Amino acid sequence: MDAFVYQYAVGTIFFLAGLVVAARHGYVGLSGQGLKNLLIMVGIFSVFFVVQGYLQYGSMEVAAPVAYDGGWERSERIGTPLDYGIMVGYFLVILTIGTWFGRRQRTLKDFFFGGQRFSWWIITFSLIATVVGSYSFVKYSQAGYRYGIGSGQTYLNDWLWMPLLIFGWLPILYFSRVTSIPEYFERRFDRRVRGWVTVFILVYLIGYVGVNLFTMGKVLNILLGWPIWTSACLVATISAIYVTAGGQTSVIMTDLFQGVMLLATGILLLFVGASYLGGFDALWAHLPRQYRLTFPNFNQDPAFPSVGIFWQDGIANTSMFYFLNQGVIMRFLSARSVADGRKAMLAVVLILMPIAATVVGCGGWIARALVHAGVLPPDLASDEAFFVASEFLSRPGMFGLILASLTAALMSTVDTLITAVAAIAVNDVYRPLIRPQAGEPELLKVARLTSVGVALVGILMVPVFMGFRTIYEAHGAFTAAVTPPLVVTLMLSVFWRRFTRRAALFTLVGGMAAVVFSLFVPEVIRPFAHGVPMTEAGDGMFAGMAQFKFMRAFYGLAVSLTIGVVTTLLSRPEPEERQRGLVWGTIAEAIESYKGSPGSEGESVSTLAIARQGDREAERRGRAELPVVSLSATLARSLATKRGDLIYISDRRWWLGGLRSAHAIVGEILANDGASSTLELGPETFDVIVAPGRRAESLTVTRLY
Secondary structure (H helix, E strand, O other), X not given: OOHHHHHXXXXXXXXXXXXXXXXXXXXXXXXXXXXXXXXHHHHHHHHHHHHHHHHHHOOOOOOOOOOOOOOOOOOOOOOOHHHHHHHHHHHHHHHHHHHHHXXXXXXXXXXXXXXXXXXXXHHHHHHHXXXXXXXXXXXXXXXXXXXXXXXXXXXXXXXXXXXXXXXHHHHHHHHHOOOOHHHHHHHXXXXXXXXXXXXXXXXXXXXXXXXXXXXXXXXXXXHHOOOHHHHHHHHHHHHHHHHXXXXXXXXXXXXXXXXXXXXXXXXXXXXXXXXXXXXXXXXXXXXXXXXXXXXXXXXXXXXXOHHHXXXXXXXXXXXXXXXXXXXXXXXXXXXXXXXXXXXHHHHHHHHHXXXXXXXXXXXXXXXXXXXXXXXXXXXXXXXXXXXXXXXXXXXOOHHHHHHHHHHHHHHXXXXXXXXXXXXXXXXXXHHHHHOOOOOHHHHHHHHHHHHHHHHHHHHHHHHHHOOOOOHHHHHHHHHHXXXXXXXXXXXXXXXXXXXXXXXXXXXXXXXXXXXXXXXXXXXXXXXXXXXXXXXXXXXXXXXXXXXXXXXXXHHHHHHXXXXXXXXXXXXXXXXXXXXXXXXXXXXXXXXXXXXXXXXXXXXXXXXXXXXXXXXXXXXXXXXXXEOEEEEEHHHHHHHOOXXXXXXXXXXXXXXXXXXXXXXXXXXXXXXXXXXXXXXXEOHHHHHHHOOOOOOOOOEEEEXXX
């Protein structure tokens, strides 16, 4: 089977299903905004199809290999004191940024969602910093050295989920204002389903923390010889400090800084490598043809089968990441509007993901080109390819920036995961089950204590992942085992109204039981393995996880989907009130729940106004608990707004990205307020939006939905 044809045939099915959902919602069509959205989606598909098709089948010239004649020796310690000084300095900068931006966190909404006010470009860079973890550099550079450009296929298959994500799931997620994924399942079904989802997602998130800490521990072990355990403890401590202090705002702002840095240093490494070899043409010429394939093999190599990577990473893990990962969900909920969430996701998939694939894999590609050019020895260890190539090409100081970039990637993933687990612990365990009457100060304290606890548990997970041969195997085996039942349950819950709570429960429990069974009897995966051979895996407790470690995802998805469909057809349909605002086709109900009055995703209207501080804060409204503000009649006419409408108020300085902004509900229209455009804000809302010394400056006021 041709790997390219297979992946695009299956991927197009998901893509077209998303377009059908978007068309039924009215998001895509043959005229107006619908046509524009359709062209954007088709354009995204076409770009990836053409580029990956050329890499797979295009005719290319390759330079003759050069024999290695010596000249390079592996240093006992990679890097200089200056490099490590720069890395330590970077740690201090991140601590300063994180604690500074987190100093005004007063509520759970601030701690977990940053006040839901950020612009799309901040969300974009914070997302890329979350997507690219420290394990990404080591994992994909190692795979890049062994398999070439094919190592980046994980980052280049998100196109197939775009319509379902931005037109199906995102508006439901944003307007329903769920504080966590488990909460969605309780509102859609019942508390039992929520309980199982909570357990599975916590296992997923905490396991991810462990993978990242294990990675950084291994990195520092390679560089400095430090014990993996000690290194993991150090990084966990630093991440926990600023997350505990500032919550989501600290995470977003530090990840903005780290996202820019890791992309910049990765691109710098690519340019330096090309320059050393004589330019990008020379770098490309010294990358053997088999290392330029988008999909290196279909099922021949069990350590890296394209069909297995597709189902494990492209289908199961990618959908888990964008649809169910609490850390990513909190990013979407931090956006100031659904439109900003869509812009962020389009920018990530179309621009930053290809850049990220290059950044995380280029260390391995460059190392392979240097070996082909006779500069480095052919017996170079793949897990050291990134570090060896970086140090070889870098001057003292520059290598320190690359190490800091690696650190940025680790911390930007770990901090997101820590806040995600804290959000679930507070919203799905402590508040509903332990202390329903707990107030904001108590819940904030629990959130901060949980953040510390997550870091500690993540450290305890490190020895589990130390049993795998490579980081790539550890990550792939873990996600393939945990994600399938959750992914199938969410997709059926959102996109199939007939799906029942009994089916949800059976899909979760039955699907996970089937996956666990396959860990001890991996032979059951053979009919689903697409010809991928079994390998020797030893006799340890987790030896079965190493068998069919990628194809286990397809097995889990198939079994879970079968359980869900059969059980649904044998169950009584759910009442319609369980679906309103929570399944596709009910966006209007979700908007009404969000703002407390009917609305739609229509065009927004903006104008300028001066804010005045009122005497007291009015009672908040809607599921989002938005503040109520008063508008002058002149301002109300300019916005064409009325009581109950939703508005967004922000500082005019665009580069703040929403740090000084808030959503609000229109309350009283002040008829006797002259001809000025003014609005009256409660003391707390005024303090959030209006910066000291800017009381006389006008604000931007936008009517939404």
